[in-house]
Amino acid sequence: MRRHRSRLTDAAVLAALLAGAVVTLAPFVLSVATAAKTTRQFAATPVLSPPAPPTAENVVALFGRDYDFVTPIAVTAQVVLVVLAGQLLFSVLAAYAFARLEFPGRDALFWLYLATLMVPQVVTIIPLYLMMTDAGLRNTFWALVLPYLFGSPYAIFLLREHFRAIPQDLLDAARLDGAGTVRILRHVVVPASRPILVTLAVITVVTHWNNFLWPLVITSGRTWQVMTTATAGLQTQYNGNWPIVMAATTVSVVPLIVLFLVFQRRIVRSITITGFR
Incomplete structure (x- = not known):
């Protein structure tokens, strides 16, 4: 019984830690995914969808003369x-x-x-x-x-x-x-x-x-x-x-x-x- 409770406690702690990690890392993942999209992709697809295909043109443009x-x-x-x-x-x-x-x-x-x-x-x-x-x-x-x-x-x-x-x-x-x-x-x-x-x-x-x-x-x-x-x-x-x-x-x-x-x-x-x- 004690072992079962211990496992439930460990699982609850693990679930809480995973939820915290998701909440913490999600903005960074979303930032990278959005940066890898073209303007057309961003306008035509849902915000949470991954870039298809990913592109580096935004980073390149960021260091160009325009920005x-x-x-x-x-x-x-x-x-x-x-x-x-x-x-x-x-x-x-x-x-x-x-x-x-x-x-x-x-x-x-x-x-x-x-x-x-x-x-x-x-x-x-x-x-x-x-x-x-x-x-x-x-x-x-x-x-x-x-x-x-x-x-x-x-x-x-x-x-x-x-x-x-x-x-x-x-x-x-x-x-x-x-x-x-x-x-x-x-x-x-x-x-x-x-x-x-x-x-x-x-x-x-x-x-x-x-x-x-x-x-x-x-x-x-x-x-x-x-x-x-x-x-x-x-x-x-x-x-x-x-x-x-x-x-x-x-x-x-x-x-x-x-x-x-x-x-x-x-x-x-x-x-x-x-x-x-």
């Missing part, structure tokens, strides 16, 4: 790389200071900074826009990256908790060998934190690869247009050509899938490290 999707990809890649470098550098420095250095008001300052996680992004959009406009940075590359360059509350919190778990004896041994704070960070703390840093890097890349609201507000025209705003422009400018729009979304997702497949082992390892101490 010029290369520039948004290049701008997005530049923004992500600069923000990633800044996030890793300044988040490591701030997290180590909050975790290991002693100074007055350290904990109060940390929790006050962490409380900004509760503030929605839309609340800060107008003040940031006014600041960038007054500084003459509106519709520039630096306007896209400066609000995110110097770390984030989530990143600092994540790294601080990990740095606090590093044995103090290890840091003391490095100091006895004559290492200062910078050398300890470079040769002890960072190497011991590679899995969590890789996870933070992946989260940062995904977040800013998909960032939409701030680029939409602070930029205009096509010079500093990122992929999300370029795709939104396709939806409004070419509203009847959904295969092109789906080709753009598919192209946008592919680098993130590759990134996850490359670093999935380190991400799982970081979850194991942070979850079982």
Whole structure:
């Protein structure tokens, strides 16, 4: 009887997981299938029908002169790389200071900074826009990256908790060998934190690869247009050509899938490290 109940429970859990997987993956499958259809096929067949035959002409056209999707990809890649470098550098420095250095008001300052996680992004959009406009940075590359360059509350919190778990004896041994704070960070703390840093890097890349609201507000025209705003422009400018729009979304997702497949082992390892101490 117990074995029968256990099997029923396993079957129910499996069915729930399969349903969740279908709901999660269905939009991506539909996006790829629509991108592989011609405009005539999309208009003449049901939305859920597979392309017959599949075509790559939408992806080819996306990178042609009519749509010029290369520039948004290049701008997005530049923004992500600069923000990633800044996030890793300044988040490591701030997290180590909050975790290991002693100074007055350290904990109060940390929790006050962490409380900004509760503030929605839309609340800060107008003040940031006014600041960038007054500084003459509106519709520039630096306007896209400066609000995110110097770390984030989530990143600092994540790294601080990990740095606090590093044995103090290890840091003391490095100091006895004559290492200062910078050398300890470079040769002890960072190497011991590679899995969590890789996870933070992946989260940062995904977040800013998909960032939409701030680029939409602070930029205009096509010079500093990122992929999300370029795709939104396709939806409004070419509203009847959904295969092109789906080709753009598919192209946008592919680098993130590759990134996850490359670093999935380190991400799982970081979850194991942070979850079982």
